[in-house]
Amino acid sequence: MVASMKSAKIMVVDAQGYIAGRLSSHIAKSLLNGNKVIVVNAEKVLLSGRKSSIINEYLKRLEISSVISPRHGPFHPRRPDTILSKMIRGMLPIRKAKGLEALKRLRVYVGVPEQYKTFEKTKFEDAIAKKPLSFYLTLGELSFRLGWKGE
Numbered sequence: 001m002v003a004s005m006k007s008a009k010i011m012v013v014d015a016q017g018y019i020a021g022r023l024s025s026h027i028a029k030s031l032l033n034g035n036k037v038i039v040v041n042a043e044k045v046l047l048s049g050r051k052s053s054i055i056n057e058y059l060k061r062l063e064i065s066s067v068i069s070p071r072h073g074p075f076h077p078r079r080p081d082t083i084l085s086k087m088i089r090g091m092l093p094i095r096k097a098k099g100l101e102a103l104k105r106l107r108v109y110v111g112v113p114e115q116y117k118t119f120e121k122t123k124f125e126d127a128i129a130k131k132p133l134s135f136y137l138t139l140g141e142l143s144f145r146l147g148w149k150g151e
Contacts, residue, residue: 008034012119014112016044020087020139022127028091031102038119040112043080043140046129051137055145062146078146080139081108110140 011030015023023045027037047054066072077083085108093099109116129136144150 008036010036010038010119011122012038012040012116013124014041014121015039015084016041017129017133018045018124018127019129019136020045020047020084023124024084024087024091026124026127027088027106028102031088031092031105032098034105036105037107038116039081039084039106039108040116041110042084042108043110043138043143045080045084045139046133046136047139047142048129048136054137055142058142058146078143078148079110080143080148081110083139083143084108 013023013027027039030037062076064074064076066074077086085106088106088108089103092102094103140150
């Protein structure tokens with residue numbers, strides 16, 4: 001356990017132009033390997049598929065609530081950084097200790113914070129979108145449709 005933590009490193013990933021699912025799987029694997037991962041530009045992650053069906057699917061998911069009171073959940077993320085972190089969380093074994101520890105090493109930001117502008121960005125070549133950007137829906141646009149006002 002201690003030997004794996006010595007080889008741990010900080011990875012800064014600029015999410016602009018990446019497909020959400022493929023990027024999430026790479027990040028989840030890096031987290032399980034003991035790396036700390038910081039994701040910037042979460043609002044520029046791309047979702048593949050028909051835009052109308054993606055938006056309708058998320059809007060339908062927002063209708064699910066508790067019968068007793070909305071305070072009891074489920075709570076649905078609307079911000080791009082929380083949507084992306086929930087995607088990554090879904091790929092981690094969070095019911096086990098290693099999954100919870102991996103999730104604690106994840107940070108997701110909208111935009112690029114000042115302290116991470118100078119870091120070298122990690123690239124995942126197979127997660128980059130191959131088609132023109134008009135074929136994809138950005139996470140920022142989806143969040144805007146769900147009610148996020150932006151920052």
